[in-house]
Ligand code: LER
């Protein structure tokens with residue numbers, strides 16, 4: 001298991017400073033936001049040159065929406081996601097974190113022919129087949145992220161994500177598990193991780209209150225034990241609030257997490 005951190009959580013006036021800092025704190029990866037990443041690609045490459053720390057993943061940053069009734073909005077999401085997948089390949093990142101839809105449905109309910117969830121599933125499977133094929137051709141992954149019920153109505157658990165992926169050709173497609181969302185949606189986090197381990201290629205870390213791991217009531221030890229036993233060797237990225245000085249709290253958190261890995 002390798003520890004990573006989202007770029008916005010670490011102090012520094014530029015990416016080079018952030019990368020140097022994270023490496024000195026014991027992190028092995030950094031997760032970049034996809035927004036405007038194309039324009040920043042040279043800065044990213046310069047910041048990482050000669051470093052052990054790698055870009056673990058790219059998190060969202062695409063426009064449009066895959067499950068929008070407007071074809072142009074879907075087209076925009078598809079174009080942007082493909083461009084970000086190419087950047088993942090260029091940076092040798094594991095993949096791009098993709099959320100199918102935030103909030104309530106946008107598609108119409110076509111009952112009795114098809115209800116909205118059936119329609120969303122059919123459309124998502126179709127689009128993931130296209131995007132997964134592209135990710136595969138680039139040697140990277142689409143990392144499908146389930147969110148909690150307050151952020152989406154669709155794909156909320158690891159099993160929901162597995163059900164979607166099982167309906168695709170599965171090429172270039174994996175699941176990413178976020179401890180904050182799992183804390184709300186999963187009945188048993190270690191069990192869910194164990195059941196879906198073959199599909200999990202990335203993890204987001206936050207405690208039950210979405211602060212740094214160790215600051216809430218999530219039992220990380222039991223989940224890390226399962227991940228260790230099952231041979232999970234991917235990255236885990238901090239995506240959480242830091243109530244204090246990151247220069248003090250990030251190294252402490254890295255130490256705590258490393259002791260569980
Ligand atoms: C949103 O809550 C989240 O967890 C992000 O990783 C979505 O890209």
Ligand code: MN
Nearest residue numbers: 145178204239
């Ligand atoms: Mn997340």
